[in-house]
Structure formats: structure tokens, C-alpha cells
Amino acid sequence: MKNGFTVFIAALVVLGASWTAFVLGAAVQLGHEKNTTVLNSSDVYPLQRAGDAAFGLDVYRANACAACHTEQVQQSGMACDVVLTSAGKNPTAVSNLVATLKLIGIPEVEADAAADKITALGGKVETRILATGGDIARGWGIRHSVAADYLYDYPVQLGSLRVGPDLAAIGVRLANANVLLQHLYAPKSVTPNSAMPPFKFLFEVRPIGATPSPDALNLPKEFAPASGYEVVPKPEAKQLVGYLLSLRADVPLFEAPFTPPTPATNAPATK
Amino acid sequence: MNVNEKSNGDCVSPSQIDASCRVPSLALFGGAALWLVVGLALALIASIKFHQPAFLADCSLLTYGHVQAAANDLILYGFAIPAALGVLLWIFARLSQAELVLPLVPVVAAHIWHVGVLLGTIGILTGNSTGFAWLEYPRLVFPLLLVAFILIAISAVATFGQRKERELYPSHWFLLAALLWFPWIYSTANIFLVVWPVRGVGQAVINWWFVNNLLFVWLALVGLGVAFYFLPKLGGKPLHSRFWAQFAFWTLTLFGTFLGIPQGAPVPAWYPAASALASSLLIIPLIAIAIIFVKTVCGANVSCKGGPFCYIKFGTVAFLLSGLMTIAVSCPHFSQITRFTWFETAQTQLQLFGFFAIVILGGAYEILPRVMGSPLPFPKFIRFQHWCFMLGTLLLVGSLAVSGIQQGLHDYSFDLALPALRISTLGLFFLLLGSLMFAANIFVMTIKWNLALGKTVLAAVIAPLKTAEVKS
Numbered sequence: 001m002k003n004g005f006t007v008f009i010a011a012l013v014v015l016g017a018s019w020t021a022f023v024l025g026a027a028v029q030l031g032h033e034k035n036t037t038v039l040n041s042s043d044v045y046p047l048q049r050a051g052d053a054a055f056g057l058d059v060y061r062a063n064a065c066a067a068c069h070t071e072q073v074q075q076s077g078m079a080c081d082v083v084l085t086s087a088g089k090n091p092t093a094v095s096n097l098v099a100t101l102k103l104i105g106i107p108e109v110e111a112d113a114a115a116d117k118i119t120a121l122g123g124k125v126e127t128r129i130l131a132t133g134g135d136i137a138r139g140w141g142i143r144h145s146v147a148a149d150y151l152y153d154y155p156v157q158l159g160s161l162r163v164g165p166d167l168a169a170i171g172v173r174l175a176n177a178n179v180l181l182q183h184l185y186a187p188k189s190v191t192p193n194s195a196m197p198p199f200k201f202l203f204e205v206r207p208i209g210a211t212p213s214p215d216a217l218n219l220p221k222e223f224a225p226a227s228g229y230e231v232v233p234k235p236e237a238k239q240l241v242g243y244l245l246s247l248r249a250d251v252p253l254f255e256a257p258f259t260p261p262t263p264a265t266n267a268p269a270t271k
Numbered sequence: 272m273n274v275n276e277k278s279n280g281d282c283v284s285p286s287q288i289d290a291s292c293r294v295p296s297l298a299l300f301g302g303a304a305l306w307l308v309v310g311l312a313l314a315l316i317a318s319i320k321f322h323q324p325a326f327l328a329d330c331s332l333l334t335y336g337h338v339q340a341a342a343n344d345l346i347l348y349g350f351a352i353p354a355a356l357g358v359l360l361w362i363f364a365r366l367s368q369a370e371l372v373l374p375l376v377p378v379v380a381a382h383i384w385h386v387g388v389l390l391g392t393i394g395i396l397t398g399n400s401t402g403f404a405w406l407e408y409p410r411l412v413f414p415l416l417l418v419a420f421i422l423i424a425i426s427a428v429a430t431f432g433q434r435k436e437r438e439l440y441p442s443h444w445f446l447l448a449a450l451l452w453f454p455w456i457y458s459t460a461n462i463f464l465v466v467w468p469v470r471g472v473g474q475a476v477i478n479w480w481f482v483n484n485l486l487f488v489w490l491a492l493v494g495l496g497v498a499f500y501f502l503p504k505l506g507g508k509p510l511h512s513r514f515w516a517q518f519a520f521w522t523l524t525l526f527g528t529f530l531g532i533p534q535g536a537p538v539p540a541w542y543p544a545a546s547a548l549a550s551s552l553l554i555i556p557l558i559a560i561a562i563i564f565v566k567t568v569c570g571a572n573v574s575c576k577g578g579p580f581c582y583i584k585f586g587t588v589a590f591l592l593s594g595l596m597t598i599a600v601s602c603p604h605f606s607q608i609t610r611f612t613w614f615e616t617a618q619t620q621l622q623l624f625g626f627f628a629i630v631i632l633g634g635a636y637e638i639l640p641r642v643m644g645s646p647l648p649f650p651k652f653i654r655f656q657h658w659c660f661m662l663g664t665l666l667l668v669g670s671l672a673v674s675g676i677q678q679g680l681h682d683y684s685f686d687l688a689l690p691a692l693r694i695s696t697l698g699l700f701f702l703l704l705g706s707l708m709f710a711a712n713i714f715v716m717t718i719k720w721n722l723a724l725g726k727t728v729l730a731a732v733i734a735p736l737k738t739a740e741v742k743s
Binding site: 004011014018062063064065067068070144147150163187193 | 439451477531538613
């Protein structure tokens with residue numbers, strides 16, 4: 001390599017390869033992504049965040065919450081539960097068969113085989129799909145996160161470090177604005193060994209006026225302000241909580257299928 | 272090469288070349304030393320928050336996320352890049368056997384750069400970060416840093432064009448590629464993420480690509496380019512084969528640039544798959560670099576004694592380790608444990624401090640006495656600082672790696688990760704101590720130089736006019 005120009009051109013090509021793949025590729029493939037529909041439904045997904053939730057994303061960014069929290073649920077695989085919905089005309093044979101089969105948490109192939117055996121005897125079954133993996137077991141989500149979950153977000157803040165729990169489905173897991181506000185003001189009042197710093201600057205401690213604020217936090221004694229004072233969330237705190245509540249990721253999609261839990265009233269009688 | 276050029280070349284003595292780099296070096300190293308100290312102080316504050324989460328929590332400027340991001344960016348943009356450019360300019364001038372071309376341009380650029388870093392840090396602390404990792408500086412900083420870098424690159428390339436020896440030295444390839452690659456990735460990331468952002472999760476892919484290409488590839492290109500210059504120069508043995516260096520260069524740029532998309536990311540599967548494949552191939556350049564290193568260093572006839580040679584040897588070994596850690600975290604099986612844990616942070620810190628900072632500081636310590644034409648004010652600090660940095664890196668990276676594996680094995684439990692995490696504070700303390708020694712050396716030098724300059728100016732001003740000149 002004697003000539004600087006040759007090196008320059010060759011470096012341009014080599015370095016440009018990853019640019020073409022990961023920048024141009026991403027901009028074309030992912031940058032033109034459109035919203036999709038929920039599996040087995042005509043509902044559009046995702047919907048744009050509205051109101052407080054949209055502003056809250058900016059509060060999340062400004063306070064760099066993503067330094068300690070991820071917003072991406074991982075999944076290691078899928079498992080199937082085969083559920084008997086009707087025993088058919090030959091209930092004893094079906095129930096004998098069901099007693100010999102493993103039907104919970106099995107791979108798809110085995111689930112299909114079991115379903116075939118049961119239907120051959122006249123029973124009716126429903127195969128339920130469940131996501132599996134550490135994050136799912138911890139209750140951090142129902143399915144793994146997919147590209148569609150972040151379609152309208154700017155900036156997309158996936159996070160890379162889990163000092164605290166994942167927040168991809170915090171709106172499902174902890175759907176209580178008051179608890180979330182209290183957690184922001186005094187994390188240790190909700191989770192005693194929390195490592196999260198308190199975000200007191202998102203709240204206002206002020207003397208209780210003629211009428212106490214309806215928004216005032218209801219804090220345990222050791223975290224409460226001096227008597228005659230109340231802790232009221234500033235707009236930023238409310239927006240942040242609105243954003244957290246909007247983090248749900250709880251619908252099945254083509255690339256992340258699962259069988260949503262059926263409402264209790266419609267539950268089929270098993271056995 | 273014509274005869275005329277050659278005779279010119281013979282006229283430029285090494286000390287003249289060194290002197291031409293004096294002001295640019297001071298401008299680049301001075302700011303870098305300051306930002307390194309400030310950055311490490313902020314990193315220390317962030318680390319203390321693990322001992323006591325409520326520490327400085329009520330001040331919105333100093334909340335953990337702000338301090339951590341500001342510290343990271345100060346160490347990378349404030350210290351690593353300008354210091355590296357200072358070393359690069361000197362190496363280019365020396366390799367060209369010519370004085371630095373346009374020496375004033377890097378001085379102006381260094382000031383633009385440092386103002387940009389200052390504005391960016393204020394932006395992060397006041398909650399105006401962009402929200403993208405390692406690219407937190409707000410939008411207005413982007414043109415400042417880009418212009419400053421390009422100005423320095425112009426001076427470097429112009430000096431490169433003056434070279435007397437037409438054939439390129441291996442360091443040339445690495446450093447020229449780095450001069451090309453930074454403006455490319457930095458402007459790409461800013462344009463696609465900040466100025467005209469792409470939609471949805473494409474932002475995350477571009478951000479990962481940028482972070483890998485800056486933190487792994489760019490730092491590797493510059494650090495290795497500098498190491499391949501100084502190891503033979505200080506060790507007194509020639510670099511072991513242009514062939515291996517060439518091989519390492521092309522495989523590193525080809526495979527290394529594709530790393531960075533984490534396994535299990537919520538993106539189409541081919542992105543992480545391409546990264547995993549590239550990371551397994553990364554072993555090839557690592558082996559080549561190990562061969563170059565061993566064959567160049569073994570039998571080198573120099574006693575180390577904590578001097579620049581030691582710095583650069585340690586740094587190159589740290590790079591090999593950091594490369595192995597990169598391969599580990601990209602491997603689908605092992606990444607199940609290390610994903611989202613401190614282990615990934617440990618790799619970054621090893622790359623930044625163990626490899627890059629040490630190599631660049633070693634280079635800077637070698638350069639400073641030459642460009643100033645006077646010995647360092649505190650020459651013993653070189654050795655102390657080497658110990659501080661080795662110990663600090665070991666404590667920081669080791670403890671973060673251990674706590675990361677604890678986290679990964681135990682449901683991301685913070686309590687189990689905490690004991691090791693607390694040791695990392697100690698590591699940062701030693702790094703801060705070391706960086707203060709560098710700052711002391713460079714600031715005392717700068718002040719002395721300014722005083723001397725002032726005296727010269729004063730002497731020139733008050734010198735009596737020669738009457739003969741006035742008459743004529």
C-alpha cells in the first residue's frame with residue numbers, strides 16, 4: 001500500500017459496507033415501517049401516545065431514566081398449553097387419554113400431536129400459545145418486545161442496563177398512578193431496598209391551603225412532609241406517570257403471537 | 272520524489288518539527304486533561320450514588336442519569352478524541368519529516384471543540400440531552416464538533432501530503448481511516464437521529480452502529496495506529512511485518528464495523544445475526560494484533576520503568592482483552608447472562624481507560640517534553656500515574672464484570688451486584704488521581720510557557736530601538 005489514494009478508496013468501501021447495511025438498511029427497512037394490526041383482530045397497533053403520555057416521554061428522556069431502565073422484554077421461546085374445551089361423545093375415552101398426556105408447557109409439535117389424538121376420539125381442544133423466558137417469568141411482560149412497539153416514539157429509548165426493572169409493560173404490571181407517583185417521590189416508601197434515587201424535584205412541597213389539593217400524595221408517616229404541608233406532583237411528574245402507564249405492549253402481533261387470557265366469565269369448563 | 276524536495280527535507284530537523292506542533296499540542300492536551308478530570312469527578316459522583324441513592328438527588332442537574340451521561344461524554348469527547356488528535360498530528364508531522372502544515376488551524380479547532388464539549392455538558396446536565404447513548408450532546412453541538420474535527424483533519428492530511436517518504440507506514444493506514452471514519456459516523460448518527468430522525472426502532476439500530484463504530488472501531492484504529500508507531504520507536508525493534516499490520520487493518524475494519532447490534536434486540540433478526548457472525552470473525556484481527564504485539568515487544572531492548580513504553584504495552588494488551596470481551600457479549604449463548612448488565616459497561620470502560628486512555632497518555636508523555644523543548648515539571652508523575660491507571664482500571668473493570676455476572680445469574684438483583692459495584696468507586700478514585708497528575712504536568716507546562724512567552728514579548732516591547740534603523 002504505497003498510495004494514500006488507494007488506501008482511501010479501499011477504506012471507503014470497507015467502512016461503507018457496514019454503513020450501507022446498518023444505516024441505509026435500517027433507514028429503508030425500519031424507517032418506512034407502518035402500523036400493523038393486532039393478531040386475529042382488526043385493531044390498529046400501535047396507537048400514538050396522547051396527552052400526558054406524549055409529554056411524559058420527553059420527561060423520561062430529560063431525566064435519563066434509560067440509564068437504569070430498559071424498555072425491551074426478551075423471550076427465549078414459546079410453549080403451548082392444550083386445553084380441552086369439550087369432551088365430545090366419548091368422554092371416558094377422552095378423559096383417560098388426557099390423563100396420560102402432558103398438555104401444559106409443551107412445544108408446538110407435541111401440542112399438535114396431542115391435539116390430533118384428542119380430536120381423533122371426538123374431543124375438542126384449544127391450543128394456547130405462551131411466551132417463555134426469564135423476563136416473562138419475572139412478570140416483566142407477556143411477550144417479547146418487537147419493532148412495532150416503538151413506532152411513534154422519539155427518541156426510542158430501549159436502554160442497555162437493568163439497574164432497575166424493565167419498564168416495557170409497567171403500565172400493565174403496576175397500573176396505579178398513585179403508587180407510581182409515590183415511587184417517584186420516595187422510592188423506598190414503595191420498595192424498601194430500592195436503589196432508585198428519589199425524584200423530589202418533580203414535586204412541590206407546599207403549605208396546605210384552605211382546601212387540600214386533590215393531587216396530594218398519601219405518604220407513609222416517615223416519608224411525609226412536616227404537618228401542615230402537602231406534596232403535590234408538578235406537571236412533569238404527572239406526565240411521566242402518564243407515559244409509564246402508556247407502556248403496555250400487551251397485544252399479540254404476527255411476529256410475537258400469544259393467546260390472550262380469556263375473560264373469566266367465558267372460561268370453558270375443563271374436564 | 273524530486274531532488275529539490277529531498278534537500279528541503281534534510282533542512283527540517285526533528286526539533287523544528289516538534290516545535291511546529293507545540294501550540295496545537297498544548298491546546299488539544301490542555302482541554303483534554305481538564306475534561307478528563309471533570310469527567311472522572313462526575314463519574315465518581317455517579318458511582319457514589321450506588322452507596323447512597325439519595326446523594327445529591329434533590330438537585331435536578333446532578334441526578335444519576337445526567338451525571339453518568341455527562342461523565343461518559345466528557346471522557347470520550349472531552350478527553351479521548353482531542354488528546355488522540357494531538358498525538359496524531361505529531362505522529363503525522365514526524366512520519367512526514369515535515370513541519371505541521373497550517374499549525375494555527377488545529378489551535379482554532381481545539382478551541383471550537385472544547386467550547387462544544389462545554390455546551391454539550393451543560394446541555395446534558397440541564398436535561399437537554401438527545402436521549403441517544405454516547406450521542407447525548409444537544410443538536411447545536413453537532414456542527415461545532417464536526418467542523419473542529421474536519422479542520423484538524425485538514426491540517427493532518429496536508430501534513431501527510433508533505434511526506435518525504437512516499438511509502439505509507441502502517442500507522443498511516445489506521446490513522447487516516449480514523450480521520451475519515453469519525454466525521455462519517457458522527458454526521459450520520461446526528462443526521463439520522465437528531466436532525467431528521469428516522470422512524471421507530473431504526474433509531475436504535477443506527478445508535479448501536481454508531482456506538483460500536485466510535486467506541487470499538489474508531490478507538491481501536493487510533494489506539495493501534497499510535498501503538499504501532501510508538502512500540503517500535505521506543506522498543507528499538509521494527510514493527511513485526513507490514514503484512515500482519517495490513518492484515519489486521521483490513522480484517523478489523525471489515526468485521527469490527529458490523530458489531531454492536533445486541534442479541535435479542537427488538538429488530539428484524541438479521542441485524543443481530545450479522546453482528547454475531549462479525550463478532551466471531553473478530554478473533555482473526557485479534558490474533559493478528561497479538562502476533563504483531565508479541566513479535567515487536569519481545570526482546571525489545573528497553574527498560575520499561577513505568578514510562579511511555581509501559582503505557583503502550585499495557586494498553587495494547589488491554590485492547591486484546593477488550594476485544595475478547597466484545598466477542599463474549601456478542602455470542603448468543605453468553606449474552607444471555609451478560610445482556611443488560613454491568614458486564615457490558617465493564618467492556619466499555621476497559622476499552623476507554625485500559626486501552627485508549629493509557630495508550631494516548633503514554634504517547635502524550637512521550638511527545639510533551641519534545642514539543643516543549645523542556646523536561647516535564649513532574650517527571651515522577653509518569654510512573655505514579657501508570658500505577659494509578661493500572662490499578663484503577665483493574666478495580667473498575669474487574670468489579671463491574673463481576674457484578675455484571677452476578678446480576679445476570681440472579682434475576683438482575685441489585686443487592687447481589689452491589690458489593691462488587693462499590694469496589695468500582697475505588698477504581699474511579701484511582702483513575703481520577705492519575706488524571707490529576709497528567710493535568711498538573713500539562714498545566715504547569717502551559718503556565719511556564721505562557722510566562723516565558725510573556726517575557727519574550729515584554730523584552731521585545733521594551734527593548735530600545737536601534738537608532739540606525741530609525742534614521743534609515
